[in-house]
Amino acid sequence: MNKGIQYFFASLFFIGLSSNLLGQSCTLSLSGKVEDLHDETPIFGALVSIEGTTFFTQTDASGFYEIRDLCAGTFTLVISHAECNSLEKKINLRGDEIFNFELEHHINELDEIILSDSKLDEISASVKEVRLDKDQIKQNSSQSLAEALSANAGVGVLQTATAITKPMIHGMYGSRVGIVANGIRLRDQEWGADHAPNIDFNAFESIQVVKGAAGLKYGGDTAGGLIVLSPSKKALKESLYGSTTLNVETNGRGSSLTTQLTHTYLKGYYWSAHVTGKRFGDFQAPHYNLSNTGLKEGNLALKIGRTKIVKGWELNYTRYENEAGILRAAHIGNIQDLYTALNSEVPLRINPFTYTIQAPKQRGTHQNLQFSFYKITNSNAKWEWKYSYQVNQRKEFDVRRGSRSELPAIDLKLQSQTVLGSYIWDKGYDWNFEAGINGLLEDNFSNPNTGVKRLIPDYLKYELGTFLVGTYQPSNGFSWDWGIRLDGVFMDAQKYYDQADWQERGYAQLFPRFEVQKFGTQLLTNPRFRFFNWSAQTGVGVSLGSEVESNFAYILSQRAPNPSELFSDGLHHSIAAIEYGNLSLRSETSHKVLLRVSKNSEVFSWNLEPYISKIFDYIFIAPTGLEQTLRGAFPVWSYRSTNVFLTGVDFNSKIAIHRNINIDLAASYTYAQDQVSQNPLILIPPFNTLQRLKYRPQKGNWFFEVTHQVYAKQNRFPNSNFQFNLIEKGVIVSKNVDISESPEGFQKWDAVFSLELKGSNRVKKQLRLIVQNLTNADYRNYLNRMRFYASEVGRNFQIQFTLNY
Known part of the structure; x- marks a missing residue:
């Protein structure tokens, strides 16, 4: 009887449970929108289905979808389209839900x-x-x-x-x-x-x-040229990658480390971080230590952003900080010491190796916060806006009495704000145009609490520019590009002059409107300048067959004098020289013609580039004498202007003499003449050549290359020598101070051995052994302003290890 009752109640329980399950109501819904990842337009006809079931639907013209009569639970939703990458999403459904999705539409057009x-x-x-x-x-x-x-x-x-x-x-x-x-x-x-x-x-x-x-x-002020540094483009996929490079070097007994990590996401978001550190002690010439030439450097770069191909944004922050020593022997105490230093084969001061960086030295910090945005409105047009806020802090330290060597003799803080906007469009028929505007505000503060006369004064600088450039590139191997730009440059400075110097330079007659107030022997001035500069460029390119190409370009460039050229007034410690600016300088105007002929083939490629420039009111600095100060005797360098004729030629070639062996050849020559004084221009590179032999085996993961560079003696330089008197054995003797003669030419050999080490598919390893100045050549370089006091760096062995992951 008891068993019967148990069976009865058990039957009732299971019947009730079954009734409850059979009567469960599956009334939940899932809805949302499917849009284009790049421009957020709705995607019509996307299939939205639940994996392993018969539930599915398609999006309408507004990209909307809805699936009804769903039960609670966890399932996988699949969104697909014929022109998109499919997307899967796990969903835990507990009630009516709304889920929006973005697909990478037009994948074939990307x-x-x-x-x-x-x-x-x-x-x-x-x-x-x-x-x-x-x-x-x-x-x-x-x-x-x-x-x-x-x-x-x-x-x-x-x-x-x-x-x-x-x-x-x-x-x-x-x-x-x-x-x-x-x-x-x-x-x-x-x-x-x-x-x-x-x-x-x-x-x-x-x-x-x-x-x-x-x-x-x-900008239109870069008569020499542009150096453009570009970051990597970010992919629209889920990825985490990076690289690390370590260098260890014998000369300077130092090392450097740079590492970078980037994370990209399928929806176009990304972030990136980069760190670099360097630490070197005194470098060595072939036969002696270059005292106080160490280096410390630490850099950071952070960025976040999103790219959706047709539009995107990025926020970028960088910080650069370094401290570099100035050769101790370059700081001399009097005119006779300077004469002795210039005529000595070795530096007058050679101290034991150290990592300590003492005065004279310079310390710099540069920070940049930048935001950029772009949008491609259709296949033919693109908007781009960039804003940058930069802060540059520069300090220069001189050898001073007591503990004052730790007080900077120059302390400059430059704050800059830049805005650049441009619009690029394709008008069809192989025509492309770009128009834009840019603005710049610079605020320079020269700290007066240095205890010495300020080299550069406080000033405000404003720039406003606009440009229009165009390109015509049909498919017949011909191209034509052109451009025009107008810039307004405005400067407003506050500067003290010694009244005697103001009169001696003729400024009292030329610029009486700049005078503000006299304080004893000092005169407070407020120099204000306005410059309006035109720049233009046009050029053509022609393909002369399948391998030969020729380009011709004419460039007009105008540049306003910079604050240093106008206002310098005192000892510039980092180069051990006294510098004087010139308020009478005008904008320099450069006319440049470039011709390029090149051939590209698998066996022999070459490139020949002659150029000619005529520059009016060219601004340069040249030595003009000696001056004794409380801190020692220093050469005097003064800014001046002249008309210059400059011409030269560059040559590059690559020869595949064997399937495993390549030879690179390069040569460069520059001729510059001051057409007013009929003297050569100062600090022009001498004729130089490069030869590089590279061997890479057909089967192997290594290569070896050796590079040979030859620099001829620069025989074209102005005579800036001067006389001074000294006492020898009680007799006044006149001596010639030769600060003009260029050093002898030199040769330098470098070698590199690179080996790709075995690693996983995700991690690539590379080892490089590098030798610079292989023969330990003892030479001085005409383009090094410390050549008066010491030779260049000697042999350096370097081990470099790189990880790509």
Whole structure:
């Protein structure tokens, strides 16, 4: 009986449960929109289905979908379209839900869009650029930007100390060579010959060098050329990748480390972080220590953004910080010490090796916060806006009494705000145009609490520019590009002059409107300048058969004097010289003609580039004498202007003498003449050549290359020597101070052995053994302003290890 009752109640329970299950109501719904990832337009006809079931629907014209009568649970939703990448999404459904999705629509058109956008990276169709790719950047990761580019014909290095270098293009440097990073001009104290660019080129994937002011989008004042640093393009996929490069070197007993990590997402978001650190002690010449030439550097780059191919944005922050020593022997105490130093084979001060950097030295920090946005409105047009806020802090330390050596003798803070907007459109029939505007506000503060006279005064600088450029490139091998630009430059400065100097230079008669108030022997002035500059460029390119191409370009460039050229007034410690500016300077005007003929073939490729420039009111600095100060005797360099004729030729070639062996040949010659004084122009590179032999086996993961560079003696230089009197054995003797003669020519050998190490599919390893100045040659370089006091760096062994992951 009991068992019967148990069976009865059990039956009732299961019947009730079954009734409940059979009566469960599946009334939930899932809805939302499916849109284009790139432009957020609705996608019609996308199939939305639940994997493993018969539930599915299609989106309507507004991209809307809805699936009804669903039960609660977890399932996989699949969204697909004939012209899209399919998307899967796991969903835990507990009630009515709304889910929106973005598909990568027009997938077949993306390659065309990317290709069209990459054409915009070409600075000029008629002025061809030189490029450094990612692998070349890594190989030169421990060097400076100027040194990394110097192997290219026409590109030189102006040097002030072992670790202080500036790029030079066709004999021009400083304000005539623009540096563009992430589409914005670098705004630092570029006017000084000793001011290396405050930028870490390791954070970029490619570097372009354009010879001449062809990049009117970025300014019309770059008569020498442009150096454009570009980051990598981010892919629309889920990916995490990076690279690390470590360099260890014997000369300077130092090392450098650079590492980068990037994460991209399917929806186009990405972030990237980059860090570089360098630490070197005193460098060594072949026969002695170059005392106080150490280097410390630390750099950071962070960016976040989103790219949807047809539109995107990016927020970018970079910080560059370095400290570089100035050769101790360059600081002398009196005129006789200077004469002795200039005529000595070795530096007058040689101390034991140390990592400590003492005065004289320079310390620089550069920060840049940048936001950019672009939108491709259709296949034929693109809007682009960029804003940048840059802060440059520069301090120079002199050898001073007591503890004052730690007080900077020059303390400059430059704040810059830049806006650049452009519109690019394709009018069809192979015509492309770009128009834009840019604005710049610079505020320079020169700290008066240095205890010495300020070299550069406080000033405000405003720039407003507009440009229009166009390109015609039909499919018959012919191209024509042109451009025009107008810039307004306004400067407002506050500066003290010694009243005697003001009168002696004739400023009292030329600029009485600048005078504000007299304070004893000092005169407070308010110099204000306005400059309006035109720039233009036109050129054609012609294909002469399947392998030969020719380009011709004419470039007009105008550049206003920079603050250093106008206002310098005192001791510039980093180059151990006294500098005087010139308020009478006018905008310089450059007319440049370039011709390029090239042949490209698998066996023999070559490129010949002659050029001619005529520059009116060319501004330059030249030695004009000696001056004794409380801190020692220093050469005096003064800014002046003249008319210059400049011409030259660059040559590059590549020869495949065997399937495993390539030879690179390069040569460069520059001729510059002051047409007013009929003297050669100062600091022009001598004739130089490069030969490189590279062997890479057919089967193997290694290569070996050896490079030989030859620099001739520069026989063309102005005579800037002067006489001074000294007492020898009680007799006054007149001595000639030779600061003009160039050093003898020299040869330099470098070698590289590179081996790809075995690793996983995801991790690539590379080991490089590099030797610089293989023969330990003892030489001095005409383009190094420290050549008066010491030789160049001797042999250096370098081990480089790279991980790509």
